[in-house]
Amino acid sequence: MSRELLAPEGLRVDGRRPPELRRLLTRVGLFAVADGSAYVELGNTKCLAAVYGPKEPRTQSAQLHDRAVINVEYNVASFSSGERKSRTRRDKRLLEIASVIKRTFEPVVMTATFPRSEIDIYIQILQLDGGALHAAINASCLAMIDAGIPMSDYVVACSAGFASGTALLDLNYIEESAETPALTVAMLPKSGKLTMLNMESRLHLDHFKDVLDLATEGCKSLAESLDEAVRKACKTPRPI
Amino acid sequence: MDRKRIAGPEKSVVPLPAPAPPVNPQTARPDKRRRDQIRSLYTKTGSVTQANGSAYVEAGNIKVLCAVYGPRQSSSKNSSSNTGTLQCDFKYAPFSGGKRRGYAKDDQEKEFSLVLEQALTPAVRLEQYPKSTIQAFVLVLENDGSLASLAAAISCAALALANAGIEMNDLVTACAAGYFGSAVCLDPTLDEEAVQSGAVLLSYMPVLNEVTHLIQTGEIAPAQCVQAVELCIGACSQIHTVTQEALLAE
Amino acid sequence: MLIGASERDFITKGVESGIRADGRGPLDFRQFFLETGMITQASGSCRATIDFGTDVLAGVKVQVGDIEGRVDSDEAQADGAMVEDAGAGDDAETGAQSRGNVGRVVCTVECSPAAKSVLDAREVDDMCNEYSQILTRTLNGPHGGLDLQKLCIIPGSTCWVVNVDVLILDYGGNVLDTIFMAVRGALHNTRLPKATVEQTDGHFEFDISDDETEILAGRESVPVAMTLSKIGTSRIVDSTPLEALCSAAQVTVFVNRAGNVCGLQKSGKGSLEPSILIDMIETGVKLGTELAEKLDAVLDREERDRLSHIEPTGFR
Secondary structure (H helix, E strand, O other): HHHHOOOOOOOEOOOOOOOOOEEEEEEEEOOOOEEEEEEEEEOOOOEEEEEEEOOOOOHHOOOOOOEEEEEEEEEOOOOOOOOOOOOOOOHHHHHHHHHHHHHOOOOOOOOOHHOOOOOEEEEEEOOOOOHHHHHHHHHHHHHHHOOOOOEEOOOOOEEEEEOOOEEHHHHHHHHOOOOEEEEEEEEEOOEEEEEEEEEEOOHHHHHHHHHHHHHHHHHHHHHHHHHHHHHHHHHHOOOO | OOOOOOOOOOOOOOOOOOOOOOOOOOOOOOOOOOOOOOOOOEEEEEOOOOOOOOEEEEOOOOEEEEEEEEEEEOOHHHHOOOOOOOEEEEEOOOOOOOOOOOOOOHHHHHHHHHHHHHHOOOOOOOHOOOEEEEEEEEEEEEEEOOHHHHHHHHHHHHHHHHHOOOOOOOOOOOEEEEOOOOEEEEOHHHHHHOOOEEEEEEEEEOOOEEEEEEEEEEEOOOOHHHHHHHHHHHHHHHHHHHHHHHHHHH | OOOOHHHHHHHHHHOOOOOOOOOOOOOOOOOOEEEEEEOOOOOEEEEEEEEOOEEEEEEEEEEEEOOOOOOOHHHHHHHHHHHOOOHHHHHHHHHHOOOOOOEEEEEEEEHHHHHHHOOOOOHHHHHHHHHHHHHHHHHHHHHHOOHHHHHHEOOOOOEEEEEEEEEEOOOOOOOHHHHHHHHHHHHHOOOOEEEEEEOOOOEEEEEEEEEEEEEEEOOHOOOOEEEEEEOEEEEEEEEOOOHHHHHEEEEEEEEEOOOEEEEEEOOOOOOOOHHHHHHHHHHHHHHHHHHHHHHHHHHHHHHHHHHOOOOOOOOO
């Protein structure tokens, strides 16, 4: 199975070379009501993120006296994949991903600046072609910046996998569903620190470093694109 | 299947009744009513002794019972509000129609509960009941036309609220109408409902001359829609005289 | 959300004298944008945006399903087994029944936390539930415009199920009207795979084409929604969230392009005098018909763009 993922000419199923990212398209600030919003398109994976806050929590019990609470809602549209899947809000898998994203942002966002308040991050996957998690993190990062929430650095995420003896960057749906060992990392590009590393499959330790290095390389290259997107968004005038 | 309550065989089939002859309300209605004639009404208040207020309404074959509890203290969550809340609960009895209904509320019953709430709220003086909740439970014992039984439920709930001594601006009444080709018939029965092309449900406060709720389905020319609305308003006033008398008879 | 007494007074008095905070007249719509076909995985998709306000994405996905809507509950499975036991000979009979040969439309509405600034969590759930019901009720009948009989593949057993999923991405007032715009656009954009049915000695077999598609029959008659809100003694269309807080009663009129009423729905906690109600219905029909024509012009242009392979901008 894994042999088919890499053609003898060294090209992947979608024609990319192993250390190549998919086409990244971004848009910062799409919504009028949300405090910050962003759209990320990675190949055929399309993701929206909106940030609301910092604001006063609706219930007293949901607040912390010394810092802001981050709430993440992660949704996958039922028309996003080939087969229609209707998921409820209480879907365990979606809740798990939401909690991963929440923990990714908690160390980076300066939550102590906003005690007794909450920040809501809403993520909607519109189309799914692999890499939903890192698209979601990148979109959330742009939306947080658009909302003007202080963070110590960008949070940039990327995935990498291992097939046919080669490390592959930014897996698409076909590569993901072929049970390729894969990991997703979220990195702070300035310091090079990792804030999240997620791997749910078996990978030999000898190859692990290659895959991790490739993923961090991917993060660095994505960080430049995201920075460019933010700078561009700052220059375009927007109505208040 | 609810195995705790029904100890019947696992596989059972409801016997199919012989198909009823098709009705055509444009020419003659099955129960020999005129098109603009509603079913004859019977109303009674205070039929549930344990409730703060209750009412029973019979319209032709439709039998509806409503019990009102409250005003009582709201749950702690929304107890800080300046106005009270009215909660309505609409339920068909399992034996109310041709096919048995489950005990859990289905989507239609949930929606009808919301309609009840929206139809009655404008009439109730909720500003007089801060931090409290008034609950109205409606049970349809026999169903003969889904919108007609909802209409009966609204009139019945209004009567029960009045019986409970809840302050109201007016006694809400409701009436349904169906479209059959170019004709509009008031208060359609279940058989008639099967052949209608659309329907209207209107709830109305006759003394204040105000409409509290309106739902319409089916494609219809605007003029005919207005005609149906006016017919329903007329019928609501007729129902009002009956429900008013029931209150006076207490 | 709460609104101050003086702000309420300001908005109400303004509307009564024909002035609104954003400079519109009482019966003016905000500018809206419509785009179709940005979700390639869906059978049809459309995003409707009101300028500086509500943003709605509707996606349509068609599936082959069973007639009668047998789903996964225990009871339903037992039913399903029974029907199969009855044998294929009954097919012709069940097909003759009025409900046995139509497809169906299933709608769900989901909302982003954007609405949380105006409503609390329970109210948001209620709103989504109510809108799903209204959509399903309006589209799933002869008055919904779509030709449901054309969605039937094998009478009595198999049909197309049109799943309409609506996402409220941003919440800036007049949500129901925007939802209907997006749904109308998504249904207009939907391509149904062509199904061919073959009959061999009483048994039906069908084949779904991979490349041949057809449009949904009757898509041009899908109604639009037009909500009129009564504020003070006057009525307005396309209310902003603040205006909606000042309104005691709303009437939504569902109108198709022919100018026929396909549904009415009153909402809100207040009541309406019959003469005002009838005036609102008539105004709604007039404005709704205009809106439907305007939408059709936009959708036709979108369709020409898609046919000439101009890619939609989407959210970029």
